[in-house]
Amino acid sequence: MKKADIVEFYARLAADNPHPETELAAGNPFQLVVAVALSAQATDVGVNKATRVLFEEVKTPAQMVALGEEGLKQHIRTIGLFNTKAKNVIALSERLIAEYGGEVPADRNALETLPGVGRKTANVVMNVAFGAETFAVDTHIFRVGNRTGLARGKTPLAVELKLDKATPAPFRLHAHHWLILHGRYVCKARRPECWRCIVADLCAYKPKTPPPAAASGKAAVAA
Ligand code: SF4
8 A cells, every 4th residue: 555545544544533442441551451361262342241340359460369260260251261361360460460560561572471461462552551552463453454455464463563664653553443443343354344434445455345235236136
């Protein structure tokens, strides 16, 4: 995608949603780390449902360790892979207490060493909790980057590095939220809704999905 088109692409997403926010509920950086760690292969809605009561009770790593693995499992058993996730969350809470004074470090490399925290999680935490211009490439961003031509790559890391290079100020801080939301609600995996996409003319994906009425009309003519 050309530089001018990239600016226009982000400008439209920004105008449509000037203050994008994560859809994961969390009251502080620690709760955010936990919520993102729980969200792997689960929906934000599902995670929020499970953490609503948990986060009233648990706001710090010490409180999480006091709750314990079994206690945590009771809260998160509706979330996929909850056994492994409970183990990781307790282990990362213990590490935060032992090595970071019970605080979440504002350092991507340090975050990545925590149990159950990969580069994507670390990027989300750096961006949302600490205002860093990081690009957390999840399945939605990976798809949108590749389809549109904004940032093509075979791996999430390749897409992340391209986004980092291609995304200009002043869009860098919120870029990953705009792209996630665009992928989640418009540029959907199975059937991108190109007919109502505000960046359709800038996007390289072909053929564009026609509106449902046009699609059924064509089907009727073909029949
Ligand atoms: S035009 Fe279609 S493929 Fe391109 S970004 Fe929009 S929804 Fe996605």
